[in-house]
Amino acid sequence: MTAPLRHGSDTGRPVPSGLWRDVDFRRLWVGQTASQLGEHASLVVLPLFAVLTLDASAGQLGVLRAVGQAPILLLSLFVGAWVDRWRTRTTMVLADVGRALALGAVALAGVLGLLGLPGLLALAFAVGALSVFFDVAYQVSLVRLVDRDRLVRGNSALEGSRSAAQIGGPALGGALVSLLSAPVAAASGALFFALSFLSIRRIRRAESIPERPEGPPRVRQRISEGLRFVAGDAALRAVCLASAAFQFSFAAMTTVYLLFLPRVLHLSGTVVGLALAAAGPGALLGSLLAARLPSRFGHGTVLVCAAVLGDGVFLWVPALHGSSAVTVPVLLAVGFVFGLGGQLVNVTVMAVRQAVTPDGMQGRAAATITFVGMGMTPLGSLAGGFLAQEWGLRAGLLVTAAGMLLSPVVMVLSPLARLGRELPASSD
Numbered sequence: 001m002t003a004p005l006r007h008g009s010d011t012g013r014p015v016p017s018g019l020w021r022d023v024d025f026r027r028l029w030v031g032q033t034a035s036q037l038g039e040h041a042s043l044v045v046l047p048l049f050a051v052l053t054l055d056a057s058a059g060q061l062g063v064l065r066a067v068g069q070a071p072i073l074l075l076s077l078f079v080g081a082w083v084d085r086w087r088t089r090t091t092m093v094l095a096d097v098g099r100a101l102a103l104g105a106v107a108l109a110g111v112l113g114l115l116g117l118p119g120l121l122a123l124a125f126a127v128g129a130l131s132v133f134f135d136v137a138y139q140v141s142l143v144r145l146v147d148r149d150r151l152v153r154g155n156s157a158l159e160g161s162r163s164a165a166q167i168g169g170p171a172l173g174g175a176l177v178s179l180l181s182a183p184v185a186a187a188s189g190a191l192f193f194a195l196s197f198l199s200i201r202r203i204r205r206a207e208s209i210p211e212r213p214e215g216p217p218r219v220r221q222r223i224s225e226g227l228r229f230v231a232g233d234a235a236l237r238a239v240c241l242a243s244a245a246f247q248f249s250f251a252a253m254t255t256v257y258l259l260f261l262p263r264v265l266h267l268s269g270t271v272v273g274l275a276l277a278a279a280g281p282g283a284l285l286g287s288l289l290a291a292r293l294p295s296r297f298g299h300g301t302v303l304v305c306a307a308v309l310g311d312g313v314f315l316w317v318p319a320l321h322g323s324s325a326v327t328v329p330v331l332l333a334v335g336f337v338f339g340l341g342g343q344l345v346n347v348t349v350m351a352v353r354q355a356v357t358p359d360g361m362q363g364r365a366a367a368t369i370t371f372v373g374m375g376m377t378p379l380g381s382l383a384g385g386f387l388a389q390e391w392g393l394r395a396g397l398l399v400t401a402a403g404m405l406l407s408p409v410v411m412v413l414s415p416l417a418r419l420g421r422e423l424p425a426s427s428d
Helices: 023-053 058-083 088-111 117-145 148-179 182-200 219-232 234-263 269-277 279-290 293-297 299-319 327-356 359-391 393-403 406-412
Strands: none
Touching (some): 023 088, 023 117, 023 148, 023 182, 023 234, 058 088, 058 117, 058 219, 058 234, 088 117, 117 148, 117 327, 148 182, 148 327, 219 359, 234 269, 234 299, 234 327, 234 359, 234 393, 269 279, 279 293, 293 299, 293 327, 299 327, 299 393, 299 406, 359 393
């Protein structure tokens, strides 16, 4: 395990210096940063390729996003059961290799002129499936690498790297698609996954994998145990419901948003990428604040206020008209505030989940919450495409943005809003 925290580590620094001296933690951090950068770039490259090159309709874009997100719904529970029994390092490096190969196939097919909508659908599904494995594994990996009293600060570091990826990924993907080509943008994502592989495979510390029960693994039984555990904990149950409300509405809003920016506001791919990337600096600041605000104002207060701030800001976007001098600054400000509030929620929720969950249940708890929350994204993407097609882009954007406020409402009505300055104890 890492060295103990030094006195005075709560003076506002996001991560104690002892944690940064841990070579294996740094390797996890570098690999996760590169992986997130590749993932965020691909999340922009594939939809923009469909919209700008294949002239995809609102319904087709909704289907493309839903297919890429479907593995969350189909695989999360199984992945959680498996990750609790596997080495997270092995899971992450295999996921990196698979995603690098998938995006390499996109690049090659694009160069040869063979990349159509069916190919995009298949490769988006493959990248999404492998991302489920990586995302569950890296959350569990942190618990196996650091002491529990460092989870908030360790999560702050990892979520900060994800924020950096949100800055560079969308901007890089949008710029490369607009200025060069979709194959070049896809190839850049493959390179980032390769870098993640090279870093994570060098982690040397033996993982403290929970003892496996005797006899053959019963995946269905382990999945059921995870579901019962999360459903039986009031805080985790509220996290699931709030996450489901947010992810459904956010997926619907994003589908409309990706059409609204180029077709209503007439913005180029580069500007679209910058608007999406604006969430990154806000999320980076949110990661830094998440290391100190919950211990000062209480975890519940931070969760509710950050959710209202981050989710409500998108209500300004439907009021914009054309690519005026005000439009782009407003979009950048909206993205920044959304990233700030969203990251405060992400880091705080993850720390709460890790704190109340026993070691042997970490993977299944993370996967169950992912299944319930992120599993709503395919349905949300389809709903967003339908609303945009039937009601128009402006009305569809207003309705889906308002729907995002359901998440803080759920928090206010749950035990999450009453969490204090100290994290709750594990229910071992």
